[in-house]
Amino acid sequence: xxxPNAAVLTAALTGPIATKDDxxxxxxxxxxxxxxxxxxHDAGAAVAHIHLRDEHGRPTADLAVAERIVGLIDESGxxxxxxxxTGVGLxxxxxxxxxxxxxxxxxxxxxxxxxxxxxxxxRNPPDGMRRLAARMRELDVKPEIEVYxxxxxxxxxxxxxxxxxxxxxxFSIVLGVYGGAAATPANLVxxxxxxxxxxxxxxIGIGRSNLALTAIGLAMGxxxxxxMEDTLMLRRGVPATGNAPLVERxxxxxxxxxxxPATVAETRQVLGLPEPRHR
Ligand code: KMH
Ligand code: ZN
Numbered sequence: 001x002x003x004p005n006a007a008v009l010t011a012a013l014t015g016p017i018a019t020k021d022d023x024x025x026x027x028x029x030x031x032x033x034x035x036x037x038x039x040x041h042d043a044g045a046a047v048a049h050i051h052l053r054d055e056h057g058r059p060t061a062d063l064a065v066a067e068r069i070v071g072l073i074d075e076s077g078x079x080x081x082x083x084x085x086t087g088v089g090l091x092x093x094x095x096x097x098x099x100x101x102x103x104x105x106x107x108x109x110x111x112x113x114x115x116x117x118x119x120x121x122x123r124n125p126p127d128g129m130r131r132l133a134a135r136m137r138e139l140d141v142k143p144e145i146e147v148y149x150x151x152x153x154x155x156x157x158x159x160x161x162x163x164x165x166x167x168x169x170x171f172s173i174v175l176g177v178y179g180g181a182a183a184t185p186a187n188l189v190x191x192x193x194x195x196x197x198x199x200x201x202x203x204i205g206i207g208r209s210n211l212a213l214t215a216i217g218l219a220m221g222x223x224x225x226x227x228m229e230d231t232l233m234l235r236r237g238v239p240a241t242g243n244a245p246l247v248e249r250x251x252x253x254x255x256x257x258x259x260x261p262a263t264v265a266e267t268r269q270v271l272g273l274p275e276p277r278h279r
Contacts, residue, residue, distance in 0.1 A: 001269070002262060002266035002267075002269045002270050003260055003262075003266065005258055005259050005260060006259070006260055006261070006262035006263075006266045006267075006270060007218055007222075007223055007224060007254045007259035007260070007261060007262060008046055008047065008200070008202065008223035008224075008261075008262045008266075008267045008270055008271065009044050009045045009046060009047070009223065009224055009225070009226075009247060009250055009251060009254065009261050009262070010045055010046070010047040010048070010049050010083065010202060010223070010224070010225040010226075010227070011036075011037070011040030011041075011043075011045035011047070011048050011049065011225070011226065011227040011243050011246070011247050012049040012204070012225055012226070012227035012228070012229035012230055013027055013033055013036045013037060013040065013048060013049065013050060013051075013227050013228060013229065013243050014026060014027055014028060014033060014036075014050070014051045014053065014228060014229060015051055015227075015228065015229025015230070016051050016059050016085070016087055016088060016089040016090060016229075017089075017090070017118070018228065018229070018232060019057060020057065022232055023228065023232040023239050023240065025228070025239070025240065025241050025242045026228050026232070027228075027242075027243070028053040028057045029053070029055075030065060030068040030069045030072060031072060033050060033052075033053075033069050034069050034072035034073045034076065035072075035076075036048075036242065036243045036244075037050065037069075037073050037078065037080050037082070038073060038076045038078040038080065039242065039243065039244040040080070040227070040243045040244055040247045041078050041079075041080035041264075042078075042244070043243075043244040043245075043247035043248045043251060044247050044248065044250070044251030044254075044261035045080070045227075045247045045251075045261070046080065046081055046261070046262050046263060046264050046266070046267040047080070047081045047082075047083050047107070047267060048073075048080050048081070048082055048083065049083045049085060049109075049144075049225065049227065049229065050066075050069060050082060050083065050084055050085060051085045051087070051088060051089070051229065052065040052066055052069070052084075052085075052088065052100075053065075058089070059088050059089020059090075059091070059092055060088070060089075060092070061088050061092055061096040061097050061099055061100055063099060063100070063102060063103055066084060066100065066103040066105075067103060069082075070082055070103070070105070079264050079276070080264065081106045081107065081264055081267060081268075081273070082105045082106055082107070083105060083106065083107035083108065083109070083144055084100050084101070084103060084105040084107075084108045084109075085100070085108070085109045086098065086100045086101065086108050086109050086110065086111070086132060087109055087111055087122070087146070088100065090117060090120040090121065090122055090123075091120075094123055094124070094125060094128045095128070098128060098131065098132045098135070101132065101135055101136050101139055101141050102139075104139055104140075104141060105141060106141070106142060106273050106274075106276075107141065107142045107143070107144050107170070107271070107273070108136060108141050108142075108143065108144065109143070109144050109145075109146055109172075110129070110132065110133055110136065110143035110144065110145045110146070111124045111129070111146050112124060112129055112145065112146075112147070112152050112155040112156050112159070113129075113148075113151065113152050113155055115148060115179045115180060116178065116179030117177060117178075117179050117180075118177065118178050118179065119178075122179070130159070130164060133159060133164050133165055134164060137164070137165070137166060140274055142170060142271060142272070142273055143165065143169075143170065144170050144171075144172055145165070145169060145170065145171050145172065146171075146172045146174050146204070147171055147172065147173055147174065147191065148174045148175075148177055148179070148180025148181060149180050149181045150181075150190075150191065150194070153171075153191060153194055153195075156169065156171070157194075157196075160196070167196065167198055167199075168196070168198040168199055168200065168272050169195075169196060169198075169199045169200075170199065170200045170201070170271055170272075171195060171199055171200070171201040171202075172201070172202050172203075172204050172225065173188060173191045173192065173201060173202070173203050173204065173217075174204040174206065175187055175188060175203065175204070175205055175206065175209060175213055176205055176206030176207055176208075176209045176213075177206050183205055183206065183207075183208075183209030183213055185213075185216055188203060188213060188216060188217065188220075189220075192220060192222065200223065200270060200271050200272075201217075201222045201223065202217065202222055202223035202224050202225050203216070203217030203222055203224055203225070204225050204230055205217075205230065205231075206230055206231070207230075207231055208231070208233075208236075210226055210230050210231040210246075211235075211249070211253075214226060214250055214253065215253050215257075218253060218254050218257050218259050219257050223262075223270075224250055224253075224254070226246040226247060226249070226250045227243045227246055227247070228240060228242075228243055228246070231246065234246065234249065
């Protein structure tokens with residue numbers, strides 16, 4: 001049984017947009033990403049949310065890159081859970097992005113709707129998204145459903161009612177992306193209020209909102225995510241020197257709220273993940 005107050009912490013290591021020009025500590029090579037995953041786990045994260053980058057640092061859906069990263073994490077002896085992003089990058093075609101789940105990670109993201117995303121477009125066409133959700137169910141890859149506004153939650157709940165998605169669902173409430181809901185406590189509360197009672201959820205607070213919103217989410221009983229995908233700054237005017245300092249900060253907030261960071265074994269139970277036949 002997981003400790004009653006265990007909080008699942010996720011480290012989103014790289015994301016689809018930032019580059020080393022934005023912050024030189026952003027991990028982009030397989031070695032850097034694997035090392036960042038291991039360090040984030042040591043700092044308290046049970047889950048590493050991973051975007052793949054090619055040798056030029058650009059987002060890629062190359063399965064060989066995924067396998068290289070997972071292989072390096074395995075070699076390190078870390079049992080951190082791998083959650084691969086099927087968001088990949090805004091310019092990568094959807095059919096390529098869908099293939100990510102063939103690496104059979106423990107979890108992968110499911111973005112349910114096309115949207116404006118900062119200055120770009122995040123394409124998640126209905127037909128492709130449904131095929132991706134069905135394929136994840138076939139492969140027993142747990143979807144991490146990213147919800148950026150109420151309409152996205154309606155779509156996810158519709159997929160649950162249809163049996164395309166299976167309970168218990170795992171949600172990320174993403175706040176602060178231009179094109180999605182703003183990073184306000186009121187938006188967080190309104191979205192969390194509509195989740196099924198058996199759902200797991202975490203808050204993803206983008207940019208400056210990261211610390212306050214993850215603190216509020218943890219205080220509300222949710223899980224939380226941080227990392228250089230969500231914010232490149234440790235505090236105002238102070239760039240993060242890696243993912244681990246952001247995770248350490250989040251683990252400190254969790255502990256202050258009497259939420260002990262969940263172990264990997266606890267996380268498997270909290271999120272309803274299969275035993276480790278795969279990552
Ligand atoms: N940065 C995220 C909010 C995913 O990983 O699938 C958007 C994203 C989704 O990249
Ligand atoms: Zn992501």
